[in-house]
Amino acid sequence: MQSEPTRPPLWREEFSVFKNDERYVSRRQLIKFLTLTSMAMFVGNIWILVRGKLQGKAPEPPVIPVAKLGEIPVGGVKLFQYPRAGEQCILVRTGEDAYVAYSQKCTHLSCSVFYSQDSRDLVCPCHEGHFSIRDGSVLQGPPTRPLPAVTLERRNDQLFAIGMTNTGAEQ
Amino acid sequence: MFGYEFYVDPSRCIGCQSCLKACEECETHRGVSMINFDFIDRPDGIATAAYVCFHCEDPTCAQVCPADAIKVGEDGVVQSALKPRCIGCANCVLACPFGIPKLVPEYEQMMKCDMCYDRTSIGKKPMCATVCPSQALAYVTPVEMAAMRRDQPVNTFYFGEQKVVTKVYMMAPAERDFLSVDVADYTWEQEDAYAI
Numbered sequence: 001m002q003s004e005p006t007r008p009p010l011w012r013e014e015f016s017v018f019k020n021d022e023r024y025v026s027r028r029q030l031i032k033f034l035t036l037t038s039m040a041m042f043v044g045n046i047w048i049l050v051r052g053k054l055q056g057k058a059p060e061p062p063v064i065p066v067a068k069l070g071e072i073p074v075g076g077v078k079l080f081q082y083p084r085a086g087e088q089c090i091l092v093r094t095g096e097d098a099y100v101a102y103s104q105k106c107t108h109l110s111c112s113v114f115y116s117q118d119s120r121d122l123v124c125p126c127h128e129g130h131f132s133i134r135d136g137s138v139l140q141g142p143p144t145r146p147l148p149a150v151t152l153e154r155r156n157d158q159l160f161a162i163g164m165t166n167t168g169a170e171q
Numbered sequence: 172m173f174g175y176e177f178y179v180d181p182s183r184c185i186g187c188q189s190c191l192k193a194c195e196e197c198e199t200h201r202g203v204s205m206i207n208f209d210f211i212d213r214p215d216g217i218a219t220a221a222y223v224c225f226h227c228e229d230p231t232c233a234q235v236c237p238a239d240a241i242k243v244g245e246d247g248v249v250q251s252a253l254k255p256r257c258i259g260c261a262n263c264v265l266a267c268p269f270g271i272p273k274l275v276p277e278y279e280q281m282m283k284c285d286m287c288y289d290r291t292s293i294g295k296k297p298m299c300a301t302v303c304p305s306q307a308l309a310y311v312t313p314v315e316m317a318a319m320r321r322d323q324p325v326n327t328f329y330f331g332e333q334k335v336v337t338k339v340y341m342m343a344p345a346e347r348d349f350l351s352v353d354v355a356d357y358t359w360e361q362e363d364a365y366a367i
Binding site: 015017018019020022 | 230233234236239241242243244245
């Protein structure tokens, strides 16, 4: 069986070793390409802007139970998923009656932060990013944005997550 | 020069090295010879071989060049690396089955025989062919060559499974119409004489 002659790859045709077959991009072609691409990017941006304006308000955040009061010891943590499944958050009991919760996703490169008992802050192990346990702001390291915080509410002896702040979406 | 071909016949080389000196005189690469000159078996004999680039039809050196620096001109001459492009990676040096390209460390650039295209394009013979006293390097028409020599000019080479067709002819025994070389036959491991 004879195999069909295969076409050489495009780069071989464009950068042929034979001077006669060389295909260089002309100045006019390059300018055309640049103009059309920048126009496409401009139109794309306008489209994103218009879509954002038309969509209106984001849906109400869900309310889900996170933990019972006293379920975790002081300095202890509990992981939960909020506002959707798969989005890890961390609840920390910082005092006898103080609870805070943040998204576990580091704002640098999305590693999971953990609560450090020693330094009493949230630490990202990947690049040594530290976030304040008080408000989620950056203490040190490569992240530039604070951790999104989960707003907690106490109803009887149950803690509920009722929303998120610092997500970067609200403006 | 239309109708003229380059013929290499190492068996006629007398080792005078005129070709080297003549090549060095060329204006485009003054002082650096592009001739590949070998002593075949230096301890035991005086045989030498001078040869030039064979200017393959599909040059391996150009195909492996990552910088697109080696070009084949309209006349089929594989030219020296383009100065602004060559990055001195020595891919061509390693890839060429004839061992032609040389990496010149001072310039960090590959330089090789370009068959004096500046001369041949205006009707002059290449430098080396004009000075070779035994015409081991000859630039003549095929008719003249057939009249002068009994050897068969071949331009088809087999290196293992790679077939290379070249612009320059090598003089081979009369009954041969191709030359075949298996590199494995010439590796050091095969040499029993070097075994301890």
